Amino acid sequence: MSDKKAILSPLPGVFYRKPSPELPDYAKEGDVIKAGEVVGLIEVMKNFYEIKAEEDVLIEQFVVENETIVDAGQELVLVKSQAS
Amino acid sequence: MIKVIKPGLQTTVQDQGRIGLYEIGMPPSGAMDKFSYTVGNLLVGNQRNAAALEITYLGPVLQFGRKLRISITGGNIPPKINGQPVAMWETLEVQEGDTLSFDFVQSGARTYLAVEGGIDVPVVMNSRSTYTLIGIGGFQGRALAEGDELAVGDMHEKKVPVGTRIDPSLIPVFQKTHEIRVVVGLCSYRLTEESKAVFLESEWTVTPEANRIGYRHKGERLKFVERQQPFGAGSNPSNVTDLGYPIGSIQVPDGVEPIVLLHDAVTGGGYATIATVISADLNRMAQIKTNEKVKFVSVTLEEAIGARRNLRDQLMKIADAI
Incomplete structure (x- = not known):
């Protein structure tokens, strides 16, 4: 069974992969992250909203680059569910 | 509760x-x-x-x-x-x-x-x-x-x-491209004729900062008529002597990225206001998302007042039906 999924942006804004310019990315392709962990930020209206994994996942691919403007509902990260 | x-x-x-x-x-x-x-x-x-x-x-x-x-x-x-x-x-x-x-x-x-x-x-x-x-x-x-x-x-x-x-x-329908009606003025005389046309002909893109204070729009740079700035005005050609800002008024600091001031905005200052969004369209302005497109359409004051009257009639009709 395939458990490939996408994490979507719930809102429009600028996608960031790191908490601040001098810090490392939240997550890299190939990482396994736990439910509730942050994979990126969306900045809109001068607010930062954390994008979190809803379950334990393997990160397969970031489809949006750092600092790209995204629309609500747009795919950000392709992941594979790690639930057994 | x-x-x-x-x-x-x-x-x-x-x-x-x-x-x-x-x-x-x-x-x-x-x-x-x-x-x-x-x-x-x-x-x-x-x-x-x-x-x-x-x-x-x-x-x-x-x-x-x-x-x-x-x-x-x-x-x-x-x-x-x-x-x-x-x-x-x-x-x-x-x-x-x-x-x-x-x-x-x-x-x-x-x-x-x-x-x-x-x-x-x-x-x-x-x-x-x-x-x-x-x-x-x-x-x-x-x-x-x-x-x-x-x-x-x-x-x-x-x-x-x-x-x-x-x-x-x-029930209003909200698209991803928007025509927003404006009355040109109060300080539109400060723009060059070419930039006045660019302002009305461009498709502007709403930036991520857009919020209750104002909506900022990306697009071509606008140019102001060169002049010796009057007493009390700032040194940038987009500055004028301070005035009250109407709600919905549009200013273009340094000619870059027009800002529509909305309900939480500063009430006055020293930027030339080149046009004002008509009150009936402030509602639709509120439904525009970051990254969507806006075109400003020039209307007369009479048309603006007519649009406000239509909106009031629609609400009256809804109230009567309920």
């Missing part, structure tokens, strides 16, 4: 606004899309100025402490009660313990939750509207946060039957 399980991105208490204090520098705040806000109150039988929740981009999760009539109007952030999709623009009833949540935004940007009796927060300078910049009004002067408990007020005047809807032809 309404309990905030999750606050959403920016959910604030708003009413018709803090009207009448503009001359002391106090912007009105209030619902950004007054058409949707007003229909919301009508659908639950509230007085016109009852406070509602304004939800932006991302819906909250709320739990109701008692049986209550509610309505959800405005931008399409699809609502669900106890996980089941429910209709917008319709009188709904929730039971004690019911949870309201929302899917990702489909169209528009701001959704209004009206509850029978209105949201009860202290009145500050004639209004319950939240003005977050200085932290007054609304719920403790700020957007809602997890764990907040909202009281329900008594601004109810009419029992509206559950299932009441408005004429579907009166």
Whole structure:
């Protein structure tokens, strides 16, 4: 069974992969992250909203680059569910 | 009582606004899309100025402490009660313990939750509207946060039957490209003829900063007529001697990225205002999302007043039907 999924942006804004310019990315392709962990930020209206994994996942691919403007509902990260 | 399980991105208490204090520098705040806000109150039988929740981009999760009539109007952030999709623009009833949540935004940007009796927060300078910049009004002067408990007020005047809807032809549809009508002026004489044309012919893109204070638009740079700046004006050609800024007025600091000032904005200053969004279209302005496209269309003052009258007639028609 395939458990490939996408994490979507719930809102429009600028996608960031790191908490601040001098810090490392939240997550890299190939990482396994736990439910509730942050994979990126969306900045809109001068607010930062954390994008979190809803379950334990393997990160397969970031489809949006750092600092790209995204629309609500747009795919950000392709992941594979790690639930057994 | 309404309990905030999750606050959403920016959910604030708003009413018709803090009207009448503009001359002391106090912007009105209030619902950004007054058409949707007003229909919301009508659908639950509230007085016109009852406070509602304004939800932006991302819906909250709320739990109701008692049986209550509610309505959800405005931008399409699809609502669900106890996980089941429910209709917008319709009188709904929730039971004690019911949870309201929302899917990702489909169209528009701001959704209004009206509850029978209105949201009860202290009145500050004639209004319950939240003005977050200085932290007054609304719920403790700020957007809602997890764990907040909202009281329900008594601004109810009419029992509206559950299932009441408005004429579907009166429900606004929000696209991703927008034509917003403006009256050119007061300081449009400061733009070159070429830039005046560029302003009206361009398709502008709304930037991520767009919020209740103002909407900033990316596009071509506009040029101002060269002159020796008058006494009292700043040195940049986009500066004039200070003036009051109409709500909806458009300024272009240094000719870069026109800003439409909205309900939480500064009330005056020294930037040339090249046009003003007509009051009827401020409602539609409120439903524009970051990254969407805007074209400004020039209309006369008579057309602007006509549009305002039409909007008032539509609301009257809706009120009569309910």
